[in-house]
Amino acid sequence: MLARQPDIETKLYDVLRESFASQRRDGLHLTDLLNPRQYYWKQLDPQPLTNGDIGFFAGGLGHEDAVARLLKEDFHETPEDIVDGVALRPDFVARSSRIVPEGSYVEFKTRRSNLPKSDDEANDPARGLTTYRDQIRGYMALKQRPEMYLLVLSLTEGKTKDPLSSSAPVFAVYKETMTPEELAQTRDTLMSRKILLQSPAGVDQLPLCWAFLCGKWTKALVRDGGGWSYQPKCPWYDKCRPQDTDPNRGGRRDA
Numbered sequence: 108m109l110a111r112q113p114d115i116e117t118k119l120y121d122v123l124r125e126s127f128a129s130q131r132r133d134g135l136h137l138t139d140l141l142n143p144r145q146y147y148w149k150q151l152d153p154q155p156l157t158n159g160d161i162g163f164f165a166g167g168l169g170h171e172d173a174v175a176r177l178l179k180e181d182f183h184e185t186p187e188d189i190v191d192g193v194a195l196r197p198d199f200v201a202r203s204s205r206i207v208p209e210g211s212y213v214e215f216k217t218r219r220s221n222l223p224k225s226d227d228e229a230n231d232p233a234r235g236l237t238t239y240r241d242q243i244r245g246y247m248a249l250k251q252r253p254e255m256y257l258l259v260l261s262l263t264e265g266k267t268k269d270p271l272s273s274s275a276p277v278f279a280v281y282k283e284t285m286t287p288e289e290l291a292q293t294r295d296t297l298m299s300r301k302i303l304l305q306s307p308a309g310v311d312q313l314p315l316c317w318a319f320l321c322g323k324w325t326k327a328l329v330r331d332g333g334g335w336s337y338q339p340k341c342p343w344y345d346k347c348r349p350q351d352t353d354p355n356r357g358g359r360r361d362a
């Protein structure tokens with residue numbers, strides 16, 4: 108007989124939580140500059156990782172480790188670097204030209220589904236791969252690289268709300284490019300955010316984080332009235348009140 112063990116699952120989550128906490132890196136990281144309010148709250152009011160966070164992080168790390176092992180002749184994991192006081196680590200650097208040009212940086216991401224249907228969609232700020240792009244363009248600006256690659260593993264690509272839809276894991280590879288002007292402008296933006304985060308600025312003076320980190324709108328079933336409601340996800344949502352700056356984050360739904 109197979110019997111699920113909730114008490115052991117609790118211990119497992121606790122040990123994983125400890126393990127992730129022990130790997131927490133000090134200093135200011137690129138992701139902190141991209142999500143400045145979460146950095147602010149982490150300093151002021153640290154919160155433990157939720158079980159959901161732990162599951163997502165473990166899944167992402169597992170896929171990254173698998174790619175590193177399977178492509179060890181071609182991709183090398185990069186060490187952390189510090190540029191102008193900002194810590195960063197693109198996932199891989201190419202050690203051969205079999206896949207991407209040797210010496211190129213490669214960032215790896217796992218997602219559930221919904222790869223963009225076209226390059227136009229991938230570049231669309233609202234519907235595209237904007238958070239991935241923010242991160243790799245930050246690496247490029249700080250490392251002064253005019254191009255970089257993004258490798259995405261979409262685990263259930265093709266899945267829709269139709270229960271009969273079929274799906275399969277799909278790898279997608281993108282090349283991001285930046286002009287010298289874009290590199291300089293992005294670097295300036297990151298440096299001004301660093302100065303802001305190191306100043307006594309209050310949270311209201313900081314830019315908002317990526318929208319998906321705040322929470323999301325969900326629609327009730329028709330039998331329950333079919334109305335929209337906002338489900339906060341960030342542990343500091345009530346204190347931070349991002350809807351005061353962007354009503355679409357819980358104040359008023361635009362579309």
Ligand code: SF4
Binds near residue numbers: 145315316342349
């Ligand atoms: S509520 Fe949103 S903007 Fe505020 S810290 Fe959380 S993720 Fe960032």
